Amino acid sequence: MGDGQRWREETKEEGKRDGGTARKVEFRTLVSSTWNHSSRELDSNPFREESAPKRSSVSSRIRFQHLRLSALQVMSVQNEDDTQLSSHFYGGLLDSIIVDVASECHRTAKLGLDHNLEEEEEEMRLSAQARARVADPSNSGETNNKYVVDIFGQTHPSVASEIFECMNCGRSISAGRFAPHLEKCMGKGRKARLKVTRSTTSAQNHYSRGSPVSTHSSFSNSTSTNRLSNGTPGVAGEEYSNGTYEGP
Amino acid sequence: MKHSVNRPPTPDAAEDQGKEPTLQEIINIKLIESGEKERLMELLRERLIDCGWKDEMKAICRAYIKKKGRNNVTVDDLVHLITPKGRASVPDNVKADLLQRIRTFLMSAAL
Numbered sequence: 070m071g072d073g074q075r076w077r078e079e080t081k082e083e084g085k086r087d088g089g090t091a092r093k094v095e096f097r098t099l100v101s102s103t104w105n106h107s108s109r110e111l112d113s114n115p116f117r118e119e120s121a122p123k124r125s126s127v128s129s130r131i132r133f134q135h136l137r138l139s140a141l142q143v144m145s146v147q148n149e150d151d152t153q154l155s156s157h158f159y160g161g162l163l164d165s166i167i168v169d170v171a172s173e174c175h176r177t178a179k180l181g182l183d184h185n186l187e188e189e190e191e192e193m194r195l196s197a198q199a200r201a202r203v204a205d206p207s208n209s210g211e212t213n214n215k216y217v218v219d220i221f222g223q224t225h226p227s228v229a230s231e232i233f234e235c236m237n238c239g240r241s242i243s244a245g246r247f248a249p250h251l252e253k254c255m256g257k258g259r260k261a262r263l264k265v266t267r268s269t270t271s272a273q274n275h276y277s278r279g280s281p282v283s284t285h286s287s288f289s290n291s292t293s294t295n296r297l298s299n300g301t302p303g304v305a306g307e308e309y310s311n312g313t314y315e316g317p
Numbered sequence: 318m319k320h321s322v323n324r325p326p327t328p329d330a331a332e333d334q335g336k337e338p339t340l341q342e343i344i345n346i347k348l349i350e351s352g353e354k355e356r357l358m359e360l361l362r363e364r365l366i367d368c369g370w371k372d373e374m375k376a377i378c379r380a381y382i383k384k385k386g387r388n389n390v391t392v393d394d395l396v397h398l399i400t401p402k403g404r405a406s407v408p409d410n411v412k413a414d415l416l417q418r419i420r421t422f423l424m425s426a427a428l
Contacts, residue, residue, distance in 0.1 A: 136343060136426070155419035157341065158348070159412070160404075162358050167403045169362075170371055171395035174378035175321070178387045183379065 321391035347426050357418060364411045373406065374399050 177183045184193070199220045218224055228245035235242045237254045338346075348354040365371050381398055382390050 136347065151420060151423060152416075154341065154344065155416050155423060158344070158419050159415050162354075162361050162415070163404060163407065164400070165358065166362055166365065167374070167399050168392075168396055170374050170403075171378065171399055172392050174375050174382070175390065175392045175395055178379070178382045178390065181387075 321393060323393050344423065344426065348422065351426075353422050357415065357422075360418075361411070361415055364414070365407065368408050368411060370403070370407060370411075374403055377402065 199222070202222055203220050229243070231244040232241055233244065233247075234240070235247070235250060235254060237251070240250075242250050345354075348357075377399060378395050381395070385394075
């Protein structure tokens, strides 16, 4: 009993030093009352001394003590409490893990990293179909027919047929003939060269983007002959037939 | 904007001083301070992944998200969705093992 009293005195002082939190003092009185109820062998000095090693601070000793005592409380009750307590902690752990899983799933879905949601499935199916078509041995290589079959099953004609306006001369040009047209139109070919030489006096600066013409003359003539022999459709063909291109 | 996490209000420090720490709180502190809680959590996580529990839960979540549309789902919805099913579908041996470990810790902490 004496011990318990001394205990209480000490703790009250400690409480004052700490700024007197009511909670600490109350708890310690609870501890001391439990102390009084416990068995004789525990209510002894040596027990208390050994539990408080070289530490000078009273509060840590007290904390250790109250942990022991509350553990005694645990043990003094039967096993059912124990099971309940451990179930409680197990439930806490499981809840944390469940929240983690839910959060992870939510993040994956929101960031679009999950490839199993509907739209992606459709795309996957299409690409699987395309792959099957490529792997299919009945489709031979590119040289089979005039039209090449690509992995989506689309075919393109070998010459593009869309028609649009040339930004230099304003003519309607077929897309497949646009590059050669630009060569002529912008100063590489003979006709363009004629344009340039006619107005060299004042307009030389304007035609500075045209390539130096003399070195390219033979080249352009030979290529033009080749192109004519292809018999390409469209307006571009007519243009050349109008011009006076002849072999060297 | 929709709040996706429901948080209980932070407890006021002044209110707390009237309460004594309960047995549960004390043991909780002991668990955390000794590092045992972290170890137990990692162990449980690993066990649940190994037995396929995590994949089951993710599949349930994905099915729900697919049904609702991914922009209408909150973390809270998913938590409420998985919690009952999750608690029930933990394999018995995993649960028993964890409970045993916790009980052992309680005993050792008491002594």
